[in-house]
Amino acid sequence: MESFHIRQAMPCDVKQLLNIEYTCFSSDRISVQQMQYLVSKAKSSIFLVLEDTRKNLAGYVLAFAPKNKVTARIYSLAILPQFRGQHLASYLLQHLFEMLNQKGYQYCHLEVRESDEKTQKLYQKFGFVQMKKLLNYYEDGEHAWRMRVVLKS
Numbered sequence: 479m480e481s482f483h484i485r486q487a488m489p490c491d492v493k494q495l496l497n498i499e500y501t502c503f504s505s506d507r508i509s510v511q512q513m514q515y516l517v518s519k520a521k522s523s524i525f526l527v528l529e530d531t532r533k534n535l536a537g538y539v540l541a542f543a544p545k546n547k548v549t550a551r552i553y554s555l556a557i558l559p560q561f562r563g564q565h566l567a568s569y570l571l572q573h574l575f576e577m578l579n580q581k582g583y584q585y586c587h588l589e590v591r592e593s594d595e596k597t598q599k600l601y602q603k604f605g606f607v608q609m610k611k612l613l614n615y616y617e618d619g620e621h622a623w624r625m626r627v628v629l630k631s
């Protein structure tokens with residue numbers, strides 16, 4: 479297996495991040511403008527990428543982490559199809575939760591498609607539980623589950 483390390487996203491990652499976005503999602507995608515903003519100017523976010531030794535990115539996790547340090551929110555998580563099933567998403571999530579715990583956040587929320595039971599199971603492994611069903615949450619009309627975990631701090 480290729481070895482990956484985790485680092486903060488940077489402006490030079492935009493092209494690869496958009497490729498991941500368009501490959502992994504068919505709706506509710508982060509736009510080019512949003513992506514450029516998120517990797518350069520966004521102050522209340524944690525944007526982590528997985529990079530191999532040849533500087534290719536396999537995936538990312540993006541979380542909003544507001545100044546009040548109460549509730550962080552995972553906005554997006556994606557791993558390119560050829561790298562799935564190797565616990566890379568779990569590796570990113572583990573790293574993110576270590577950062578959130580260090581910073582003192584109390585909760586983490588996220589939304590996940592109602593039909594996507596595999597991803598819900600992945601989040602359950604990290605302690606997330608279903609909180610609320612959000613009707614017609616996605617652009618294509620699918621409902622979402624809002625999930626929440628209580629962080630350790």
Ligand SMILES: CC(C)(COP(=O)(O)OP(=O)(O)OC[C@H]1O[C@@H](n2cnc3c(N)ncnc32)[C@H](O)[C@@H]1OP(=O)(O)O)[C@@H](O)C(=O)NCCC(=O)NCCS
Nearest residue numbers: 502555556557562563564565566567568589590596597600
């Ligand atoms: C969801 C996603 C990020 C998971 O990435 P991944 O690196 O394959 O996940 P992991 O390998 O860390 O999975 C951890 C566990 O969940 C299971 N799992 C998670 N997603 C799965 C999937 N799509 N298919 C099969 N198993 C999956 C794994 O088998 C593994 O279980 P195990 O610990 O018992 O072996 C990836 O499938 C993806 O990018 N999907 C498209 C984008 C998306 O839907 N993102 C989520 C938005 S809420």
